[in-house]
Structure formats: C-alpha cells, structure tokens
Amino acid sequence: MPRYNEGVTRGQFSFLLLLASTSARAGASADGLQELHGTLTQVKGQPPALALKDGSTVRLAADEPTTSVLNDPRLNGFPLEVSGHYSAGVFRVEPMHKRGLFVEKDGKKLYVTYWCDVCAIRTYTPGKCVCCQQETALDPREKLDN
Numbered sequence: 001m002p003r004y005n006e007g008v009t010r011g012q013f014s015f016l017l018l019l020a021s022t023s024a025r026a027g028a029s030a031d032g033l034q035e036l037h038g039t040l041t042q043v044k045g046q047p048p049a050l051a052l053k054d055g056s057t058v059r060l061a062a063d064e065p066t067t068s069v070l071n072d073p074r075l076n077g078f079p080l081e082v083s084g085h086y087s088a089g090v091f092r093v094e095p096m097h098k099r100g101l102f103v104e105k106d107g108k109k110l111y112v113t114y115w116c117d118v119c120a121i122r123t124y125t126p127g128k129c130v131c132c133q134q135e136t137a138l139d140p141r142e143k144l145d146n
C-alpha cells in the first residue's frame with residue numbers, strides 16, 4: 001500500500017511543521033527577557049545608557065518612574081543590572097512594577113530606593129519627600145520592606 005504510506009508520511013510532516021512553528025512563536029513571546037550588566041552612563045542631553053563589559057554601549061528606554069531613576073545623577077557610573085528586551089535599537093527596561101533595575105554593590109543585587117529620614121518615608125523615584133519636601137536620599141537596599 002504505497003499510497004497509504006505516502007499519505008501518512010505527508011500528514012506527519014505537516015504536523016511536525018505545525019509543532020515547529022508553534023514552539024517558535026511561543027519562544028519569541030514567552031518573555032524574551034534578557035539581563036544586562038554594565039555601568040550606567042549619563043550624558044547630558046542624551047538618554048541614559050549602559051556601558052557593557054565588551055566595550056559597547058546600549059541606550060536604555062523605560063517607563064517614566066524607571067527613567068527618573070536612570071537619570072538620577074547620583075547613580076551615574078554605578079554598576080547596574082537591568083532586565084528587559086531589545087527593541088528598535090534600544091534596551092527597554094521592564095516597567096517599574098516588575099522591578100527590572102538593580103544596582104550592584106559588593107557582589108549584591110540591590111533595589112534602588114529613596115529615603116526621607118525626617119518622615120521615615122520610602123519612595124522608588126528620586127525627588128522631594130511628599131511629606132516634608134526635603135530631597136530624599138538614595139538608599140539602595142537588599143529588600144523592599146522597611
């Protein structure tokens with residue numbers, strides 16, 4: 001029954017093709033999340049960038065709160081770990097609520113936080129304290145709970 005066999009073979013082949021294309025699509029959208037390690041580089045008038053160990057520099061894009069952290073001059077030159085994905089020539093950092101940005105210090109991965117010691121209020125973006133209007137202090141921490 002050569003014809004029958006041929007039919008089965010063709011059927012199996014297209015099934016395999018379907019499997020292959022399905023898993024390829026899943027792989028691309030599963031999260032595609034990448035982790036980059038480098039040094040935060042701020043140049044006036046330019047978006048923040050990360051200088052990688054291989055000598056290349058990648059521009060960073062992020063949501064508004066994360067961008068305000070990336071533009072905090074106190075973090076210029078800090079080793080950073082960012083997670084996100086490449087998109088249109090920039091590296092798009094995960095949105096603030098997904099916590100895609102850490103500073104590296106003494107081999108530890110620290111969350112970027114800001115602290116007002118007058119009011120004991122913690123925030124996650126630089127600027128004035130909502131309570132006393134005093135400038136908050138940069139306070140990288142291992143954990144997010146106070």
Ligand SMILES: [Zn+2]
Pocket residue numbers: 116117118119120121129130131132133134
């Ligand atoms: Zn305050």
